[in-house]
Amino acid sequence: MISSRNPETQLPEPMPTTPPLWEPSPVRYRLVSWLFAREAESETVATRVHFHASPEAVWNHIMFYEEVPGRPPFLLRALFPHPVRTEGDKSRVGAMVRCVYKRGDLVKRITTVERPRFLQFDVIAQRLGIERCVLTLSGSYQIHASGDSTDVVLITNYRAYLHPRFLWRPLEALLVKQLHCHILRGVCAGVLPGNPAIHPVVAESHSSNCAPPGDLTCTISQSCSRR
Numbered sequence: 580m581i582s583s584r585n586p587e588t589q590l591p592e593p594m595p596t597t598p599p600l601w602e603p604s605p606v607r608y609r610l611v612s613w614l615f616a617r618e619a620e621s622e623t624v625a626t627r628v629h630f631h632a633s634p635e636a637v638w639n640h641i642m643f644y645e646e647v648p649g650r651p652p653f654l655l656r657a658l659f660p661h662p663v664r665t666e667g668d669k670s671r672v673g674a675m676v677r678c679v680y681k682r683g684d685l686v687k688r689i690t691t692v693e694r695p696r697f698l699q700f701d702v703i704a705q706r707l708g709i710e711r712c713v714l715t716l717s718g719s720y721q722i723h724a725s726g727d728s729t730d731v732v733l734i735t736n737y738r739a740y741l742h743p744r745f746l747w748r749p750l751e752a753l754l755v756k757q758l759h760c761h762i763l764r765g766v767c768a769g770v771l772p773g774n775p776a777i778h779p780v781v782a783e784s785h786s787s788n789c790a791p792p793g794d795l796t797c798t799i800s801q802s803c804s805r806r
Contacts, residue, residue, distance in 0.1 A: 605682075605708035612711035617742040619714075623734060624752050626759035630729045630767065634722050637729045638695035640766050641720055642669050647765040655757040658750075660707045662762065669698065676700070683707040685715060696722045713751065714738040731766070733759045 630637050644665070651661040660680040667676035672692055678685040683706045691699035699719040714737060721732040735755055741747040 608709050608712055612740065615742055615747070616711050616740040619738045619740050620744060621716075621736065622739045622748065622751065623736050624755040624759070625732055625734045626756050626763070627730060627732045628760075628763045628767075629725065630731060631727075632729055633727075634695045634724050634729045637722055637731060637766065641698065641722075641731075644765055647762060648768055649761065649764055651761045652757050655754060655761065659754045659758065660709065661758065670694075675703075680707055687718075690717075691719075712739075712741055714740075731763065733763060735759070 646664050647662045650656075655661050660682050663679045663681060665676055665678050668674045669676055669689055670692060672689055674689045676687045676689065678687065684704075685702055685707070686704035687700040688703050689698070689700050691697060697719065699717070701717045702715040705715050716736045716738055718733070718735045721734070723730045723732075735758075737751075737755075739747065739751060741751075
């Protein structure tokens with residue numbers, strides 16, 4: 580019997596793909612939560628950046644930016660989901676905003692809009708695969724005039740499950756800080772396209788340069804509360 584198939588034209592079945600070792604994986608998150616997750620504690624991380632632009636210019640770009648440009652720092656890519664774009668209207672109270680991440684999304688509800696100085700939101704859904712480790716609760720942008728420039732403070736409030744806290748808290752703060760810097764770098768690129776000079780201010784606790792290349796420098800201040 581002669582088969583009508585030509586062996587030379589048969590295509591091999593695609594091999595299953597797995598994320599590279601340096602990319603976050605839900606399996607790794609589940610393992611970490613199984614080993615270290617305990618009773619939740621509330622945490623807050625705040626990152627402050629100084630812009631050479633008016634509060635109105637910074638506000639407008641926070642309102643209307645969609646894409647988050649640039650490559651996140653390696654540690655953020657390796658250990659934490661990072662944002663890609665936003666969808667929705669941030670300019671009115673009650674509006675829903677979807678933040679699309681590399682692997683999942685967040686849904687935010689705008690709770691306070693005080694143009695051009697304060698934007699606050701609650702996180703009503705988180706689908707990032709890290710919910711048994713870290714669960715985002717809310718956040719805000721605080722915009723303060725500073726002479727001819729502007730200070731922006733980005734705040735994230737979250738519920739932390741991993742223990743012992745003296746080991747996990749610094750790592751979480753570092754990752755959230757890098758996430759903040761990545762987002763604010765996108766705001767910076769829209770406000771001051773090209774190669775903006777943005778300088779750090781003095782933080783309440785400790786400061787550190789962001790990992791991505793360029794002139795954006797961030798400072799971080801952290802406050803924590805336990806349940």
